Amino acid sequence: MSDVVTIRADGAEIRGVPKNGEPGLYIAKDGMVGIDDGADIRREAIARSGERGEFDLAVFSGPKIVSLDLIPLADSITGLQQRRTEIKRIGQGGRRFLVEIDHLGQTLSGWARRGGRTTFRDSGRRHGKFYARAFVQWVFPDPILIGGTRSTVRGTSASVSHRGDAAIAPRIDVYGPFPNGYTITAAGLGTFTVTSALASGQMETVDIGSSRVYRNGIRRVGVVSVPGRWEIYGGELGVLHTIAGTGGTGTMVVHIDDAYD
Structure with missing residues (x-):
């Protein structure tokens, strides 16, 4: 297994580091948030009337939310268009999709849906490598990978x-x-x-x-x-x-x- 982060989601492959300038979808510097974090917490707080503290109520895990800042890289306008299609296809229409993550020497998987608006911003560069900036956010209703x-x-x-x-x-x-x-x-x-x-x-x-x-x-x-x-x-x-x-x-x-x- 490679020590480079690789994410497979709904037919798209996202990698952590470009390989010799190879076209593809890549994670921007410090652009992977939430994969290594714990899930959000759901809890209720009821104060003890006339006493210190609060009642000891159950605490539950909320969803896991993962955000990715991406750099789509291509050799041509047509290639950049294809990168845009790959990104916007992930979870399109709100459907559930499988996410597999190769990270820190292990492979983890879970089911997710889109958690926010997918964005794609063309850099406007038309010589050398063509690239853009993109953003995706996924919500794992079951936070366990x-x-x-x-x-x-x-x-x-x-x-x-x-x-x-x-x-x-x-x-x-x-x-x-x-x-x-x-x-x-x-x-x-x-x-x-x-x-x-x-x-x-x-x-x-x-x-x-x-x-x-x-x-x-x-x-x-x-x-x-x-x-x-x-x-x-x-x-x-x-x-x-x-x-x-x-x-x-x-x-x-x-x-x-x-x-x-």
Whole structure:
């Protein structure tokens, strides 16, 4: 992986440093804001009447907002026009688009929409290289950017961790047989119980974040009796997950993403 910033968004590629004057879209000096910052914070403040301080209320993450000052570079007027088209095409019409970022030796990804007006200002230069200045702003409604995915060894217990800095829920592939259902337990965090049978050779996926179960890509309804939800914070200390079911000898594989705020 290159140590130069590269951003891929909705078919466009934006790079941090021009390569031998090669035409393309480039980030201006100090023109990348928000990618390395934490998400905005949403909180309510209610003062304690007649006392110091305020009530301790929950704090939630808002969206991640990324702004980019860009330098479109081209060899011709036609090339500069193409750079303008590439920029204005990103998220056009308010549609959602995938953003992949190669930065600081890792690749992160997330889904975004336009967060403001896209601008393009032609420099007017008509000799040598043709260039302009442009600005884009993207809003990631879910501020968590995803790195690599980690998967445990198949078995009845596993220590689960990830290397990111944000909390994220795991996904668990469960393999039968579990003739009387099964219970997944995350030490100190919660349990998730499925009451329906899972035959030998069958597999279903438990999405802990949404408390849903899927088999062959189809959501199964009415099979969850204890819809536990939990998230695992970043760090090297693993959280023990176990699975058990009466009369069952099935196993599981736990998948978790490296999640970054």
